[in-house]
Amino acid sequence: MNIEHLKLFVRVAATHNISLAGQELGLSPAVASAHINKLEDNLGVRLVHRTTRKVSLTEEGESFLPHAVEVLCSVEAARGAVGAGDSIPTGTLRIAAPASFGRMHITPALKGFLQQYPQLKADFRYSDAIIDLVEGGFDVAIRDAQLKDSTLVARKLAPDKRIICAAPSYLAEFGEPKTPQDLVNHQCINLMGIETWSFDTPQGMVSIKTSGSFRTDNGDAVRDATIDGLGISLNSTWNAYQALASGELVQVLTDFSLISETAIWAVYPSSRLIAPKVRAFIDYFHAYYGQPPYWDK
Incomplete structure (x- = not known):
């Protein structure tokens, strides 16, 4: 054949x-x-x-x-x-990744990656939809989720720490929630599919069904609407760290950790052997993000 x-x-x-x-x-x-x-x-x-x-x-x-x-x-x-495994990765590396994460944490590192592996070409698809690797012909995908597909091999690139955020202007006008239960009295900005926020409390897990006047399917829009004072939101630190550092956002409910099993994963189709270009990509970005990742330092 x-x-x-x-x-x-x-x-x-x-x-x-x-x-x-x-x-x-x-x-x-x-x-x-x-x-x-x-x-x-x-x-x-x-x-x-x-x-x-x-x-x-x-x-x-x-x-x-x-x-x-x-x-x-x-x-x-x-x-x-x-x-003896001293191969140089070559060819075209086809990668699928979430749009926001890719823009913020993959694209800025590509110059260094491609300089290190000059015989590689990168073909990216940035989309917030879950992409079928095999049907799409992709070598590897970045997933910001709790993994469920056992047919894929996965390597954790970084944790996905999630926190509750608000703009100082919103808190000045409406006050700061002191417990998870207080969220029912606040405008909450929701990412579609994540309307229920679960917290670790002294009494055990507490799940709050949040609501507000705005929800969206885009994480950047959630963050930006929060910065504009539209409400309180759940954000990944990789997405909100710059706004937190600048003071545009502040973390609230710091005494109550969110319960989440999500992480940043690199996944690829099951195989006994991993292609050199895939291994090069995974190893490079695992080192690039660091432990803990730079956005959590």
């Missing part, structure tokens, strides 16, 4: 376009189509549905995709192992 054909198939699955996938790999549309045909002939099954507008995977193609990704990861890692 031709490895280049597998690479093309994985990119076709991600782009839903044979010509575009071929262009990414330096192939003409005719050659790319021929390669997919050869792969299908070799396997004896049809892998893709072709239409004039788009390409989609057949049921057999969907079943074959994770195995193709696994083979490519193993081949790249095996090549890297030759020479």
